[in-house]
Amino acid sequence: MRAPNLAESRIVAVHPTSRGFGFAVFEGPGRLIDWGTRTAPPDRDAPTLDGVGSLIALYQPAAMIVEDPAAPTCRRCPRVKALIGSLCDLAGRSRVRAFPVARTEVTRLFARGQAATKHEIARTIAEHFPELEPRLPPRRKPWMSQDERMSIFDAVAFGLTFFYLQDEPQED
């Protein structure tokens, strides 16, 4: 089902990880009004839920965007998948609609700009929003764990994909 048109709405995109979450707040696809990361102990969901709750209370968004944990391509760990479900419940209790976006949609959107890897997508985003350039992590080596700043770019990518899906003509 397609969401009501929220192309000019304020939305918050959240990308939870095993160590906290990254977020981005938009007012339309071209206006980023807040972004950042919050850390949380790896085995506790409460700090993430509290942090997202504060964001919702502060910005009163029309929608919250998260990665679709039910998508077959979702490779998040079971705890993070459950956490995404809890975040959607939290949004529902705050009268904010939660929209899951599949990772494949993000990949499809950014493939148009020749950005295939996570780092290339992050670099494309940093070019689009120069204010994020200082937060762009260095390219990850195989022996390195994911930089927590990457969750900001993931959140932005999901947010932009949501706006793109709003504008995309519907196939009949």
Next chain:
Amino acid sequence: MYHKLENYLRAHRKRSGLTQDDVAFLLGSRSGTKVSRYEQFRRLPTLPTALALEILFDVPGQDLFAGLYQELERTLTRRAEDLIKRLHAQPPNRVTERKLSSLRSVCLPRRKGRRE
């Protein structure tokens, strides 16, 4: 269409790469706590602080404090309409006509058009 946030200080501060402590120093405050309160809409800056923020971020006040500006504009328009009604009840003269002309320009949607 969404309602504007009371202010966009955080967005402009982050865009400029400054920390809350940096902004506090520039405003002559001791710590970033006050800046944090402005950003969370828990405290309104004084007029000198608001003007300093306007200078610092090089953004007009009506954009920096967009939600507050919208709210004040609505309130002022409503009061201007009330005052117009009161003036209409009085016998017309040149001073009243002058006042009505000024108040009508407040009520016109020209401000909305200017922002769009």
